[in-house]
Amino acid sequence: QSVLAQPPSVSAAPGQRVTISCSGSSSNIGNNYVSWYQQFPGTAPQLLIYDNNKRPSGIPDRFSGSKSGTSATLGITGLQTGDEADYYCGTWETSLSGGHYVFGTGTKVTVL
Amino acid sequence: EVQLLESGGGSVQPGGSLRLSCVASGFTFSSYGINWVRQAPGKGLEWVSGISLRGGRTDYADSVKGRFTISRDIPKNTLFLQMNSLRAEDTALYYCVKDLDDHFDYWGQGTLVTVSS
Numbered sequence: 001q002s003v004l005a006q007p008p009s010v011s012a013a014p015g016q017r018v019t020i021s022c023s024g025s026s027s028n029i030g031n032n033y034v035s036w037y038q039q040f041p042g043t044a045p046q047l048l049i050y051d052n053n054k055r056p057s058g059i060p061d062r063f064s065g066s067k068s069g070t071s072a073t074l075g076i077t078g079l080q081t082g083d084e085a086d087y088y089c090g091t092w093e094t095s096l097s098g099g100h101y102v103f104g105t106g107t108k109v110t111v112l
Numbered sequence: 113e114v115q116l117l118e119s120g121g122g123s124v125q126p127g128g129s130l131r132l133s134c135v136a137s138g139f140t141f142s143s144y145g146i147n148w149v150r151q152a153p154g155k156g157l158e159w160v161s162g163i164s165l166r167g168g169r170t171d172y173a174d175s176v177k178g179r180f181t182i183s184r185d186i187p188k189n190t191l192f193l194q195m196n197s198l199r200a201e202d203t204a205l206y207y208c209v210k211d212l213d214d215h216f217d218y219w220g221q222g223t224l225v226t227v228s229s
Contacts, residue, residue, distance in 0.1 A: 032214070033214040033215065035214070035215035035216065037157070037216070039157075044207060044219040044220065044221055044222060045157065045207075045216075045219055046219065047215060047216060047217050047218075050212075050214065050215035050217070051214060051215070056217070086156075088156065088157050090157075090159075090215070090216070092214070098169070098171040098172075099162075099164065099169075099171050100159060100171060100173060101147065101149075101159035101162065101211075101216075102159065103149075103156060103157040103158065103159065104156075105156055106156040106157070
């Protein structure tokens with residue numbers, strides 16, 4: 001059961017910018033780093049953004065992340081057809097029963 | 113190069129058991145947390161269980177607690193997931209995922225578990 005809310009889909013024309021929101025609470029986003037994962041159909045997810053706004057080696061700077069309070073945002077500028085994929089946010093959830101990792105509901109990016 | 117190779121998936125009847133394995137290479141297995149994440153057909157990602165770096169603590173999603181057991185064989189660089197009392201809703205692609213404390217940096221290709229009568 002996802003506890004992080006994302007819009008089901010976003011779309012834009014090539015070259016444009018899209019943003020994907022990820023809404024949580026003080027027990028997850030509010031007190032932990034947020035990561036973003038990109039998943040192409042039929043393949044495993046890959047790390048896109050970590051520690052709120054850092055990019056792993058090889059990820060272009062068209063991808064950016066930010067966090068404010070209990071929400072996070074992924075931005076993609078200069079949208080390309082190759083960016084069509086599902087995107088998930090994720091973070092640790094601290095609870096009395098231990099540490100659980102939680103993912104967002106996922107957002108499908110479509111390039112018009 | 114980090115590699116995570118899952119195996120052990122298959123078809124099983126409700127109430128049955130399966131044991132998944134994940135052989136890791138390319139990093140010091142004992143020095144990192146490692147997890148299982150699943151994805152039901154056409155659905156999103158769900159964290160299932162993990163072994164943390166600090167003290168090797170194990171955690172489980174509420175949906176599998178009491179039915180699944182995670183363990184690892186450090187000399188063999190292998191992670192396991194013993195799945196008992198399987199239900200139809202456990203049907204999914206199960207990924208082995210390495211974590212770097214705050215994020216999941218490497219994912220395997222997954223092994224498919226189908227629970228059906």
